[in-house]
Every structure is written in C-alpha cells, then in structure tokens.
Amino acid sequence: MKTQPKDTELRDEWKRIDRALIPHDLLVSMPQPECKGLTLLTDVMINATVCKLGPRVGLITAPYSDDIEIVLDVAETIERRLPAPWNGFWNNERDNDRGREGDRHLETWVRNSKTGANTKVCIAATGEGYVPAIDDCVSFVLWAEAGFPYPPTTLDDRILIVRDPEHYEAEKARKKEALRAAQQAELLRKDLAREKSLAETKALFQLELEVRRVRNLGWHELMAEHESADPPTDAISSALYQLRDSLLTLPAPGHPIGQLTNDL
Template sequence: MVEALVLEEQERMKAWLKIEGELLDEDLVPIIPVQEWRGLTLLVENLEKSEKCEAADGRIVAAACPEVEVVLSFQEMLRRRIGFLAKHGLDSPDPNSPYRPDCHLDVWIRRGSGNNQGDQWSSQVCIAATKASALPITDLAVSFVLWAEAGFPNPPQRMAESVEIMRISEDIKDFESRVEENDRHHEELHLLAVERARMERKRAREQAQIQEIRKRELEVAHREVRGMSWRGLIRAANWERKTIFCMWHQMEGVRRDIRIQELKRTRAIEMLSPIETD
C-alpha cells in the first residue's frame, strides 16, 4: 500500500516536472520572481489535471473544437513580465506604481486537425486583463486553463470570430482571405464609430455655441428693458412679429433681432403685469 502510494507520488512528480520543462526554458529558471514560482505550482497542478490543455514549447494549448486550438504564449508573457520588473527595479507589480505591466493575454487561434502549416495557420487575438495588473503571469495562465476547461464561455467578440473563421476555413488560403475580409469589416465599423463620435462632438460644440448665443441675447433683452420708460415697456409688451423680407445673408441677423424682441416682450409683460393686476 505504502509502495503504491510512493510510486503514485513519483509518477505525479515526473508528470509535473515534464509539464514544468515544457513551460520553461532552462535560462528562465534562475530569474523567475518568487511570486511567479508560487503560482507555477498551481499552474502545473491544473495542467496535470486538465482534460483540454497541455503544455508544449513554452505554450499552453487548449482544444476549442477538433478543428481549432487556442494557444497561450505563456513563456513569452513571462519573459516580458520579468523584463518589465527588472527595468523598473520591482520584485512584483506594484499597484501604487505609475508603471503598469502589460496585462494582455498573448493568445493565438490555431488550426487543429489537418494543419500542416503549424503556426503559419494561426491568428493572434487581443484579450485584455486590465483588472489583473497586480497578478503574476502564472495566475493569469491558471485562469486561462480554467477558462479552457469550461469551454471558453463568453469569449471576446474578435476571439469568437477568429475561432469560427478557423473552424470553417477549407485551407490556409481560404483562412487568410476570410481574415482579411473580417479585418476590413471591423475597419469599416471603426471608421463609422470615429465618424459618429466626430459628429457627436460637433453637435455638442454647436449646442454649446447656441446656448451661449441665447444667453447673450437674453442679457441684451433684459438690459434694454431695464432702461425703458413706461411707454417703452408698453410698446415692447405689445410688439407683434411681422413678416420681413431680406437678403439671405441678412437672415441670421434678422432672426437674432426677432428673438431679442420676443425676449423683450416677455420681460416687459412681466414688469407691467403687477400694474395691470392692481
């Protein structure tokens, strides 16, 4: 019984060491931060138990479906994090530091079955983990493994599109053509969004300008009414709008005068109304 348990533990350790060897090149081992070492144990444990993920050549490969693999470039992410920490003299990401590490998952969608081109038949997707800037890369990798085990629920739109394009592509040329078409579609959507934002900013500026003009017109009307005699107030209160013919370039000035007259009439009526009530 004891021997069986010992053998089982030895086999488990061999499996763990094999996974660790697939994840890390030898040059990384001496420079891995303590925080990453702690997370590495949990990562290796989850990979050893995983039914959908495996470690290979510094990457974690998960099967999204028979035709598609989702690949996390774990070792490249880890190298970038170590470089970031060394550059800024940190042992681990500091939430109070003005420097923020790269929090994107380096994920690639790659053809699974029938792929003779390897990484050539793949495309990169951007997956941001902006709320995980303080987490070690090994923790992010564990999250990826758990996400894969759950079947990649609620993937980002571009990731879902890339997986579907990869799945239905007949060959690498068909895949490249579909990716190019999808990129054009998203570029058009981006340009439309930029144009909508520009028009909204323009409308906001115009609305602000109109409000400022109306404010100045109100100030002019009130100032003129305050300087009126009683006869002037009565004339202003009885003012009626009439049809005016003018040249097109005079229209804005005429409209402004009419608006001011209407404001003066309103204000004059307010000032005269107590007298009329008595």
C-alpha cells in the same frame, strides 16, 4: 478526467509538461515564488481537458469557439513581471512593489484557427497585492477549463478582428465617423443654446432700456409715439405697446394717473 498513468509514466509526463511550459533559461532564473507556482500549473495541465501545450515551448492554447483559440504565453507573462537582478539575487522587495502596482496582465492573444490570423488581447487578473505571475497562469487555465465565463469586453473586439479584419476596419471607421458626427451635433447644439441665451439676455436688456425711456416720456410725446407706432411684431414691441396703452389709459377711481396695476 484523464486516466492517471503509472508512477514512472506520471514522472515522465510531469517532466515533459514542465519543459513545455517554461524554457530552460527562464526556469533557472525564476525566483522561488514562481518556481513553487510551476508545480501547481503542471498539475493543472496534467488534468486539463481543454487547454493544450504549444504550439511552441512556453505556450498554452485553449479553444474559445469553433474557429477561435486563445493562446497564453506563460514564459513571456513571467518574464515581463520579473524585476531586474540585483547583485546576483532577485530583489524580493522590488518584486513585491511591482505586484502592488497592479501589473497583472497576461500575455495572451486571439487566433483564428482556420486562417491563422491573430492579435494580442488584454486580459488581466484581478485582486490586490503581489501574486506570482505563474499563479495567474493557473487561473487562466482554470478559467479556460470552465469555458471562459464572463469574458472581458476587449476579447469580443479582438475576436472580430481575427474573424474578418476588413469588416472590422470598416465598422471601426463607421463608428468613428458616427462618433465624430455626434460630437459635432453636440457642439452645434451647445452653440445654438449659447446664442439663444445671449439673444434673450440682449432682448431683456433692450426691453428694460425701452421701458425706462417710455416711462420718462411726457404726456404729448407718449401720445405721439403711441399713435405713430406700427402694430406690434415681436415680444418687445408688444410689451411697449401695452406699456404705452396702460400709461395713456385713465386709471380706475382711487388710482393716480400713470400708475400701473401690473409692472412691466
């Protein structure tokens, strides 16, 4: 913890942080809920050991690792959530509506402290109902002070970009190609399964027609076809061979001629 300065120094420090957090033109136009939250944010920043002000007014920077920083734009986070002025006053009802819409994204970006490369990152506060934007900024500072536990998956992706943009783009292209190949393979699998199902349906239909035809043959026709038929080469020809053979085979005692014990 930082050592608390004397009363006068504390007031001066409070003013300095206030001015560094919120630009003057935004401060004079903020609605009351945001102004109340500024007191808490300033108090948290006075005692912060990880988060720092800057590099310009309205920004808070926190180290994420040796080479990565996460920057919160407090001013822009507040501005993007403010409703348009209505007759010179803030429309609280509209303000509440915006909160209920779940627009609680923080304006943040990831920065490589060694190269200066940076990119925006999507970080959003959780919960329902209207919450002043500055309260979510307080939550960000407390999260950073705790070491950024349970970071969103989008953060890892953005960190890869600022660490090695060329490798990230190459890896992105590789994953895209792998996904495309997997999708094509799945489409081919479905097409083959569809063709197989269609072929099986046609084969069953063809077998049914052939079975009906064979059953309607006369005795001499049946014998002639059976004697002239080639050896079975597939499921249909095998089934027809067995059918003709069973129809031509003398039945067991008590069974009429031409009656099968196993229907085909």
